[in-house]
Amino acid sequence: DEVDAGIGGQTAHRVGERLAELARHAQVLCVTHLPQIAGLADQHLHVEKVVRDGRTTVAVCELAASERVEELARMFGAAGDDATAQKHARKLLQEAAGRRAG
Numbered sequence: 001d002e003v004d005a006g007i008g009g010q011t012a013h014r015v016g017e018r019l020a021e022l023a024r025h026a027q028v029l030c031v032t033h034l035p036q037i038a039g040l041a042d043q044h045l046h047v048e049k050v051v052r053d054g055r056t057t058v059a060v061c062e063l064a065a066s067e068r069v070e071e072l073a074r075m076f077g078a079a080g081d082d083a084t085a086q087k088h089a090r091k092l093l094q095e096a097a098g099r100r101a102g
Contacts, residue, residue, distance in 0.1 A: 012034045017099075020040045020096070020099065035076050036092070039068075040092075042100070044071065046061055046067075047059070048060075068093060072088075073086045073089045076089065
């Protein structure tokens with residue numbers, strides 16, 4: 001849980017690469033707040049705490065490709081519809097797909 005605590009930038013990207021390598025041989029479930037790590041995952045789940053009528057539950061859903069772009073953009077610190085952040089998110093996902101294919 002939170003393998004990314006206290007890191008960022010290139011270090012986060014390298015941790016993500018190592019986790020992706022590990023995932024080639026084992027199932028890896030990682031909770032992260034860093035897009036550099038989340039973007040390298042085969043699947044991206046969105047986890048949200050919901051409080052209704054004083055009761056707390058957790059909602060989990062798998063993100064579709066377009067939703068991943070918006071979520072990664074948000075994780076970069078931008079609004080989900082920020083064009084520059086979305087461009088960067090798409091690039092991150094394309095690079096990750098290239099690694100898996102190669």
